[in-house]
Amino acid sequence: GESVGLHLPTLSVQEGDNSIINCAYSNSASDYFIWYKQESGKGPQFIIDIRSNMDKRQGQRVTVLLNKTVKHLSLQIAATQPGDSAVYFCAEYNDYKLSFGAGTTVTVRA
Amino acid sequence: DGGITQSPKYLFRKEGQNVTLSCEQNLNHDAMYWYRQDPGQGLRLIYYSQIVNDFQKGDIAEGYSVSREKKESFPLTVTSAQKNPTAFYLCATSPMGSNEKLFFGSGTQLSVL
Numbered sequence: 147g148e149s150v151g152l153h154l155p156t157l158s159v160q161e162g163d164n165s166i167i168n169c170a171y172s173n174s175a176s177d178y179f180i181w182y183k184q185e186s187g188k189g190p191q192f193i194i195d196i197r198s199n200m201d202k203r204q205g206q207r208v209t210v211l212l213n214k215t216v217k218h219l220s221l222q223i224a225a226t227q228p229g230d231s232a233v234y235f236c237a238e239y240n241d242y243k244l245s246f247g248a249g250t251t252v253t254v255r256a
Numbered sequence: 257d258g259g260i261t262q263s264p265k266y267l268f269r270k271e272g273q274n275v276t277l278s279c280e281q282n283l284n285h286d287a288m289y290w291y292r293q294d295p296g297q298g299l300r301l302i303y304y305s306q307i308v309n310d311f312q313k314g315d316i317a318e319g320y321s322v323s324r325e326k327k328e329s330f331p332l333t334v335t336s337a338q339k340n341p342t343a344f345y346l347c348a349t350s351p352m353g354s355n356e357k358l359f360f361g362s363g364t365q366l367s368v369l
Contacts, residue, residue: 155296180357180358188362189260189363239355242355243314244301246299248296249297
């Protein structure tokens with residue numbers, strides 16, 4: 147089975163609010179994690195990454211948190227905008243391959 | 257998607273037919289990958305190639321074949337042995353030394369007639 151998974155398949159958020167998307171992974175040997183955003187009919191786009199020697203990494207309006215103790219990864223999006231509506235995937239890197247979770251569909255309400 | 261071209265955007269396959277999906281890149285990336293995406297599921301790795309004239313099976317290689325004769329090209333053939341080919345197929349690349357960071361094409365939707 148998949149080693150990477152997201153807690154919730156869908157998330158509805160009010161425009162302007164913060165979004166939190168969660169992901170659990172099972173392979174403690176994974177040393178690199180990525181979040182991707184996929185809009186309908188398009189390929190995934192890189193959002194942010196984090197290595198296992200870090201707990202937190204910030205980008206523009208996004209923050210990734212890594213909790214290695216419980217093997218949990220989260221993506222926080224600040225001030226969610228309509229353009230943030232998409233499917234978000236977490237992926238873990240191990241054994242020269244990326245493994246992807248099932249994705250969370252984020253819908254932004256106006 | 258810049259630099260990675262997948263064609264066609266939509267493809268239809270008849271029963272028992274082989275079809276080939278094209279993936280071309282001008283990023284000068286060494287590694288190329290093919291993923292399959294089904295509705296509501298994550299991406300699953302079909303095949304990958306780290307260098308020209310070499311490729312390895314991914315997690316779901318049965319019913320698929322690839323070739324890597326040129327650095328820029330990594331075509332995927334969906335053979336008649338693949339009994340459930342309907343899916344969204346994504347090609348990806350990564351530069352040497354950064355295999356973990358993938359860049360994706362815009363995908364091909366394959367459907368069975």
